[in-house]
Amino acid sequence: MGAMTTNRLVLTNANVIDCVGERPIVGGSVVIERGQIAEVLDGSRPPDTRNADVIDLEGMHLHLPAIVRDLPAGGKRLVQRVDGYRHTLVAGVETYVDGEWTGAAPGRLVRGVA
Helix, strand or coil, X not given: CCCCCCCEEEEEEEEXXXXXXXXXXXXXXXXXXXXXXXXXXXXXXXXCCCCCEEEECCCCEECCCEXXXXXXXXXXXXXXXXXXXXXXXXXXXXXXXXXXXXXXXXXXXXXXXX
C-alpha cells in the first residue's frame, strides 16, 4: 500500500480467520500499528479510528490467484482480481472505476536502480 498518512491502519468489516479461534470472525476489525497486528475485534464494539487510515472491506470479494501469460516472450505473472473497489488512483489520476480500467496509465516505467 502506497501513501498511508499514519502509522495506524484499521480494516473494518473483515472476515478474520486467525488459526487460533474455533470459528472465523465475521464482520470484525483488524487494527495494524507500525506494520504489526495490534488488535482484532469481533464486531461487538467499533475500532478506534482516530488518527488512522481506514479501509472498509464490506462488499469486497477476493478471487483466487491465477497465472496469466501476457508478458513478452510468453512470460507469466500471478494476478488476483478483487471486486468491490469503487475507485483506484495512481499519481492522482483515476485508473479504475468499479473494476473497469479507464484507459489512463499515469506514471513511468522504472528500469534498474539509479
